[in-house]
Amino acid sequence: MASxxxxxxxxxxxxxxxxxxxxxxxxxxxxxxxxxQLFLYGPSGTxxxxxxxxLSGVLKPSQGSLKILGCDFVKMSDSERDSFRAEHMGYVxxxxxxxxxxxxQENIELPLHLSAAxxxxxxxxxxxxxIRALCGNLGIGDLLGKKVGELSxxxxxxxxxxxxxxxxxxxxxxxxPTSALDTDHREKFLKLMFELSDLYGTTVVFVSHDRSxxxxxxxSISLDSINKVG
Amino acid sequence: MVFLKLAxxxxxxxxxxxxxTVISIALSVSLLLSVERAKRAAEEGFTQxxxxxxxxxxxxxGPLQLILYTVFNMxxxxxxxxxxxxxxxxxxxxxxxxxxxSLGDGHRGFRVVGTNQDFFKYYHYRGDRKVEFSxxxxxxxxWDVVLGAEVARKLGYKLGSRVVVAHGVTKGEGIQExxxxxxxxxxxxxxxxTPLDRAVYMSLEGMxxxxxxxxxxxxxxxxxxxxxxxxxKDKLKVHSITAFFVGAKSRIETxxxxxxxxxxxxxxxxxxxxxxxxxxxxxxxxxxEGVLRIISWMVVLVGFMAMLIALTTALNERRREMAILRxVGAKSRxxxxxxVFESTLxxxxxxxxxxxxxxxxxxxxxxxxxxxxxxxxxxPWFTSRELIYLVITLxxxxxxxxxxxxxxxxxxxxxGLSVKL
Numbered sequence: 001m002a003s004x005x006x007x008x009x010x011x012x013x014x015x016x017x018x019x020x021x022x023x024x025x026x027x028x029x030x031x032x033x034x035x036x037q038l039f040l041y042g043p044s045g046t047x048x049x050x051x052x053x054x055l056s057g058v059l060k061p062s063q064g065s066l067k068i069l070g071c072d073f074v075k076m077s078d079s080e081r082d083s084f085r086a087e088h089m090g091y092v093x094x095x096x097x098x099x100x101x102x103x104x105q106e107n108i109e110l111p112l113h114l115s116a117a118x119x120x121x122x123x124x125x126x127x128x129x130x131i132r133a134l135c136g137n138l139g140i141g142d143l144l145g146k147k148v149g150e151l152s153x154x155x156x157x158x159x160x161x162x163x164x165x166x167x168x169x170x171x172x173x174x175x176x177p178t179s180a181l182d183t184d185h186r187e188k189f190l191k192l193m194f195e196l197s198d199l200y201g202t203t204v205v206f207v208s209h210d211r212s213x214x215x216x217x218x219x220s221i222s223l224d225s226i227n228k229v230g
Numbered sequence: 231m232v233f234l235k236l237a238x239x240x241x242x243x244x245x246x247x248x249x250x251t252v253i254s255i256a257l258s259v260s261l262l263l264s265v266e267r268a269k270r271a272a273e274e275g276f277t278q279x280x281x282x283x284x285x286x287x288x289x290x291x292g293p294l295q296l297i298l299y300t301v302f303n304m305x306x307x308x309x310x311x312x313x314x315x316x317x318x319x320x321x322x323x324x325x326x327x328x329x330x331x332s333l334g335d336g337h338r339g340f341r342v343v344g345t346n347q348d349f350f351k352y353y354h355y356r357g358d359r360k361v362e363f364s365x366x367x368x369x370x371x372x373w374d375v376v377l378g379a380e381v382a383r384k385l386g387y388k389l390g391s392r393v394v395v396a397h398g399v400t401k402g403e404g405i406q407e408x409x410x411x412x413x414x415x416x417x418x419x420x421x422x423x424t425p426l427d428r429a430v431y432m433s434l435e436g437m438x439x440x441x442x443x444x445x446x447x448x449x450x451x452x453x454x455x456x457x458x459x460x461x462x463k464d465k466l467k468v469h470s471i472t473a474f475f476v477g478a479k480s481r482i483e484t485x486x487x488x489x490x491x492x493x494x495x496x497x498x499x500x501x502x503x504x505x506x507x508x509x510x511x512x513x514x515x516x517x518x519e520g521v522l523r524i525i526s527w528m529v530v531l532v533g534f535m536a537m538l539i540a541l542t543t544a545l546n547e548r549r550r551e552m553a554i555l556r557x558v559g560a561k562s563r564x565x566x567x568x569x570v571f572e573s574t575l576x577x578x579x580x581x582x583x584x585x586x587x588x589x590x591x592x593x594x595x596x597x598x599x600x601x602x603x604x605x606x607x608x609x610p611w612f613t614s615r616e617l618i619y620l621v622i623t624l625x626x627x628x629x630x631x632x633x634x635x636x637x638x639x640x641x642x643x644x645x646g647l648s649v650k651l
Contacts, residue, residue, distance in 0.1 A: 053646045058556060079561050086559020091647065093557070096550050101243035102236075113232035114559040163558070175648070 007170060007203050008032040008055065012064035015050055023062065024050050026229045034170075037194055037204040039214050042223030048207040051223070052173050055205065056091055057081030069170060086115035090164025090202070092177040097160035098148040105131060105144040108163045121167040134162050138192055153180050154189065161193050168200040176208045183212070190216050233564065237572045240551075244544060248576065251540045255580025258533035259623060260588035262526040266616055267592065269519050271607045275356070276515075277508045279424045280475075282354035283329075284484045287311070287319070287491055288473035290498035293507045300331055300473045301504065303341045303425045307333060310470035315497045322490065324483040327352045329475040332437045332468075335395045335408070340381045342395050342430045344437030344471070352477055355424050356606065365389055366417030369433050372463045374416035380427040382418045391415045393430065395440060397449070406449055408440045411458050423606060435466045442466060476501070530623060533580070534630045541573060541634040545641075552642045562642055566635040573631020574624070581620050 010030040016023045025047045032038055042048045053059040054066060057073055060081070066073045069088065073081055085091075090111075098107045108131055112119045122130050135141045138158045143151060151159065157177055164172050172193075178186040190213060197204050206217065214220045241248045280286075280301050288296045289309035298304040310332075320328055329352055332344030343349075350368050353361050366389045369376055375393050387393070393413040397406040413432060421427055439461045443450040450456075476491075478484050484503065491501035552565055589611065596607050 049646075049648045053648065056557070056647065058646045079563070082556075082559055082561040085557075089559075091557040093554075093647070097554065099236075099551055099554055101239045106235075110232070110555075111558040114564075118559070 005034050006031050007034040007068065008205075009067040010064070013054070013061050013066055014063040015047075015054060015059060016062045023229055025054070025227055027051075027064075027226050028228055030226045032203060032205065034203055035198075035201055037197065037216075037218040038206065039217035039220040040205060040207045040223055041209070041211055041214065041220060042207065042227075043209050046223050047227060047229070048209070048223055049175060051227075052175055052205070052207055055171070056089060056173055057085045083115065083117075086111055087117040087121070088170045090161075090166075090169045090172045092157070092160045092164050092172070092174040094176045095153065095156075095180045097163075097177075098151075098156055100148050102148065103144070104140070104146050104148065104151070104159050107148065107159060108135070108144075108166055110163060111166060118167045118169075121169070123168075131162070131166065134166060134196070135159075137196060138162050154185050157181065157189060158192070161189075161196070165196055165200060165202060169202055172197055172202050172204045174204065174206045176210075177206075178213065179208070179210065186213060187216070233568045233571060236555075237568055237575060240548075241572060241575065247540045247544065251537045251576050252580045252583060254536040255530075255533045255577055255623075255627070256583035256587055258526075258530040259581050259584025259620070260591065261529050262619055262623075263585065263588040263616060264591065265522045265526045266613075266619065267588065267607060269522065270613070273512055275423060275606055276512055277505065278356040279508065280353075280355055280504050281357055281359075282352075282477065283475045283504055284478040284481065285476040285488055285491065285501045286473060286504050287476060287499055287501045290500045293500070293502040294511060296473065296500060296502055297504060297507045297511065299333060300475075301425060301508075303429055307472045310472050311474070311499065312470050312497060313468045315494070315499070316471055316474060318496065319491060319494065319499075322487065324479055324487050325476055326479045327477040329353060330434060330471045331473045331475070332434055332470075333472040335397055335437070335440060337381070337393055337395050337430050338385060340378070340428055340430055342375075342432065342437070344432055344434045346434055349431065353426075353475070355422055355426065359422070361422070361426065362420045363417050364420045366415070369416050369431065369436070371414075371416070372433065372436050372439060372461065372466075373411075373413050373458070374432065374436070375413040376417040376419060376431040377415055378427040378429045378431075379419050379421035381430055382415075387415050387418070389415055389418070395430075397440075410455060411440055411461075421601065423600065423603075433463070434468045434471065435463045438466045438468050530626070534626060537573060537576060537627065538630050538633060541569070541631065542637070545569075545634050545638055548638070549641055549645060552638055553645060553647045556642055557647050562639050565642055566632075566639050569635035569638055570628060570631045573635075574628045577624055577627025577631075580627070581623055585620070 008031060010027050013025065013027045014023045015025040040048060050059065054061055055068070060078065061074050064074065071084065076084065109127065112122070112127065124130050131144070132141060135144060138161060140155055140158050140162065143155060143159070148156065157180070160177065178189055181189060193204070194216070286296055286300050288300065288307060289311055291308055295305060299307050316330060327348060329348045330345055333341065335342040347368055350361055364379065377387055381387070391414070393415060395408045395413065397408060413436065419426065442461065443454055443456040445454070476487070478487055488501045488503065491499050555565060556562070592607055600606055
């Protein structure tokens with residue numbers, strides 16, 4: 001089946017914020033293929049974050065259908081989508097990704113505690129070893145015992161990636177995670193992220209208003225071209 | 231379990247606010263417990279002001295009046311009992327002992343009680359405690375008096391001090407002093423924490439001697455005064471007493487005895503069971519207890535408000551944290567659970583600290599409270615009522631925790647993952 005290669009399938013999707021008359025998002029058709037690295041471009045206020053939050057299952061679409069791995073988010077309950085996110089997705093914020101009072105390692109382990117399915121995806125009982133290996137690859141192997149406050153912004157973003165990719169999730173959602181980094185670090189950061197997502201077979205959806213990194217992705221698309229609001 | 235760890239680490243991270251919150255709850259709880267304990271001690275002390283006495287007998291009036299003027303040195307009797315009736319009743323076989331009480335005079339605001347040696351032998355308070363002497367001993371001579379501990383302390387009397395009794399109980403200077411017949415302090419009692427401390431004790435004959443030359447309730451004129459030197463114990467005849475205490479041979483006979491005295495033909499008498507009347511009197515005072523309890527619950531409420539403020543203030547800073555937890559897959563009801571758990575944990579810590587604080591205070595202050603206020607902090611460390619209070623407090627803390635938790639949930643749903651701070 002050709003569709004088995006499709007990770008995310010969107011049809012007539014609409015999202016209207018409560019109390020608003022017009023939808024923020026209106027996507028007639030869009031799909032994302034398994035394993036691709038998608039760069040989603042859009043200026044601020046065009047609904048990038050709304051789309052990400054819908055993909056992550058935090059926001060429930062107002063209309064249409066949004067299928068991820070064949071599961072229709074529109075038909076799932078809030079709690080089912082939360083569990084789905086815990087099992088299948090990683091999320092990286094623009095900044096402040098980490099809980100300040102936990103150590104680096106505790107931050108990385110968080111999704112494992114919230115989802116047994118995610119833990120099962122580790123493929124090994126030795127969580128410690130898996131985390132060490134992953135962090136070694138990201139160049140943060142020596143930071144595991146540290147407090148979040150002792151880390152630089154770049155290090156924090158890499159810890160966030162480690163957490164997002166732990167347990168080889170199907171989808172990595174990233175909301176401008178490089179905007180706090182300088183150009184040199186941005187490129188290094190993305191290359192490292194792609195190396196690992198390739199290795200794990202994780203699809204990356206990356207939104208940004210800054211096109212400078214566009215060329216590093218396997219596909220780039222402007223939100224305007226799929227969002228038919230107005 | 232991860233939420234337990236998160237809650238503890240998060241509270242530790244805000245250690246200053248956490249500590250203040252716990253302390254404010256602990257103070258409220260310890261106040262609540264202390265009030266409860268003081269109330270218990272007061273009730274215990276009150277109902278145990280007199281013990282082992284089965285009946286108190288006086289001229290017919292009200293039970294409260296009778297117990298007030300005999301046990302609490304308050305108010306006056308309207309009538310006396312004739313000594314003959316007393317002697318007559320004493321002969322009832324069911325009676326084991328009696329203590330006569332004769333009232334009416336005072337010394338500088340303290341009541342004078344005429345009684346006999348049986349008072350030292352049979353008067354009990356707080357279970358099986360008896361009247362004891364710190365100095366000297368019982369009155370032997372006609373002109374001897376024994377002082378309650380507070381009388382001696384307040385007036386600075388020592389053994390051998392001269393005491394002039396005033397007619398009628400008055401504050402300060404007596405209207406009519408029995409200054410022709412001074413008494414001498416023969417003994418001083420140990421403090422008891424009861425009204426016993428606030429009276430002067432002498433023999434019935436001594437009481438009689440004061441008034442032997444009085445006529446129609448008025449002081450004698452100079453020519454009619456019988457000098458002190460001419461009076462001896464055996465020359466004096468006791469005419470009346472005010473009341474007497476009765477110990478029955480067996481408790482079972484008390485009710486029968488009470489009926490017998492109440493229906494005594496020669497004179498209208500009233501016999502009361504002190505325990506029953508004391509509890510009734512305490513019930514009458516229970517509004518004080520109610521007021522105290524309301525105040526302590528108010529303080530607990532203030533403690534909760536402090537917690538509510540602390541949690542709500544922290545909430546805004548923690549919206550980011552909530553978004554991170556949501557992003558890694560936490561359900562919104564798990565976030566509510568986390569916050570409620572935190573407040574429950576704070577309340578539980580506060581309660582534990584409060585309990586130890588109140589125990590510690592009691593242990594440290596016990597001797598001082600006993601000597602200063604006559605409040606004896608006896609009884610169990612914990613009563614079921616206190617346990618119920620603590621459970622109510624814990625539930626209250628949890629419910630208060632729900633307020634910021636539900637707010638956090640609605641914020642989390644509104645914010646989604648993109649908290650704009």
